[in-house]
Amino acid sequence: MGELVGVFxxxxxxxxxxxxxxxxxxxxxxxxxxxxxxxxxxxxxxxxVMIMIANDHILNFPVEATPDFAVALAAxxxxxxxxxxxxxxxxxxxxxxxxxxARTIVREGTRAGIQITPVDRxxxxxxxxxxxxLLTPDLRLPLVPITMNCIVPPRPSPELCYAVxxxxxxxxxxxxxxxxxVALIATGGLSHEPGxxxxxSVDEQWxxxxxxxxAEGNPARVLREVTLEKMEAGGAGGTSEVLAWLxxxxxxxxxxxxxxxxxxxxxxxxxxxxxxxx
Amino acid sequence: xxxxxxxxxxxxxxxxxxxxxxxxxxxxxxxxxxxxxxxxLDAAARARLLQDLExxxxxxxxxxxxxxxxxxxxxxxLIELGGHPYLVAQLSRLLYGTANNRNTSVAAExxxxxxxxxxxxx
Numbered sequence: 001m002g003e004l005v006g007v008f009x010x011x012x013x014x015x016x017x018x019x020x021x022x023x024x025x026x027x028x029x030x031x032x033x034x035x036x037x038x039x040x041x042x043x044x045x046x047x048x049v050m051i052m053i054a055n056d057h058i059l060n061f062p063v064e065a066t067p068d069f070a071v072a073l074a075a076x077x078x079x080x081x082x083x084x085x086x087x088x089x090x091x092x093x094x095x096x097x098x099x100x101x102a103r104t105i106v107r108e109g110t111r112a113g114i115q116i117t118p119v120d121r122x123x124x125x126x127x128x129x130x131x132x133x134l135l136t137p138d139l140r141l142p143l144v145p146i147t148m149n150c151i152v153p154p155r156p157s158p159e160l161c162y163a164v165x166x167x168x169x170x171x172x173x174x175x176x177x178x179x180x181x182v183a184l185i186a187t188g189g190l191s192h193e194p195g196x197x198x199x200x201s202v203d204e205q206w207x208x209x210x211x212x213x214x215a216e217g218n219p220a221r222v223l224r225e226v227t228l229e230k231m232e233a234g235g236a237g238g239t240s241e242v243l244a245w246l247x248x249x250x251x252x253x254x255x256x257x258x259x260x261x262x263x264x265x266x267x268x269x270x271x272x273x274x275x276x277x278x
Numbered sequence: 279x280x281x282x283x284x285x286x287x288x289x290x291x292x293x294x295x296x297x298x299x300x301x302x303x304x305x306x307x308x309x310x311x312x313x314x315x316x317x318x319l320d321a322a323a324r325a326r327l328l329q330d331l332e333x334x335x336x337x338x339x340x341x342x343x344x345x346x347x348x349x350x351x352x353x354x355x356l357i358e359l360g361g362h363p364y365l366v367a368q369l370s371r372l373l374y375g376t377a378n379n380r381n382t383s384v385a386a387e388x389x390x391x392x393x394x395x396x397x398x399x400x
Contacts, residue, residue: 058365059318062312063365064307151301154295199394
């Protein structure tokens, strides 16, 4: 039996690395402090591998063929995809993969009813690159990246995403070797609307409402209230990246989230949230 | 617009997603989506886009309406024609540069002119 040693969620806005200095000093400090708090918890949890789950920004899969979930089998991942290097202001990097866990997730996930697509490699943009840079800058912890469809209708429902989180927990606990200590990190959100009329604003009210719901520790209420329509109301085509957060929620169930940071960072065009489920 | 179905069982077997708003405008067959999806991944294609925009649009079979919108930098119009807003935002970066994509960058400003609601006074 493996163990799920930590479950976390954090925003991955490209401005955090790409045009960091544009944000107000206080906001920069508080967001970084949140990431550092997450990193400290992650290190204390001493994982042997990290599953990171995030929206595929139509980078790996075109709008006409978008799997609900996809996982990369590679023994080593390479990022960022070249066109995104300048945007993210991050150098090219390599991070070890974990093919055995990736294959286990595909095999057992399929049996459990998840539409999950194995691929040899995934291209990374901000979704994995930004959190990796902040959370595991030495890039030694093996990574199993899972992309999901948060922005191409018809998307996996919040209920499905939550159920996937439960399946991931069971896979770790029942199908991983005993010494395997797995951290699960969801990235994306909070409110933002790439390419839409509200691209240059942040919906602070929506973000605080969502975070407070997570802090209640009542997932049934989260699923009742945080519908796809509600996500679009908080910023179309971006805010629904919190579907990844609902996967994380499904892995913890009724545990209340601890909010490590929240800042509405208009300069980065994104509501920035960082949470841990202790 | 909900399509009438015979039973609740049929209805619940289908996925439900938003029926209005930005994502509901998506046309998965719109050629602009394929163009942006592929050009991002190929340095030579990115360079050619800047040298020969008309040729690239012809190669991808964009509709006349899509071509006119690209020429006019009418990003909002491209979304109305079925372009995914995420990809359309990236078209601005393909055309105007992707480094330092702050709110005051040319790529962001060109996008804002087309898509954004007027800024609230500060």
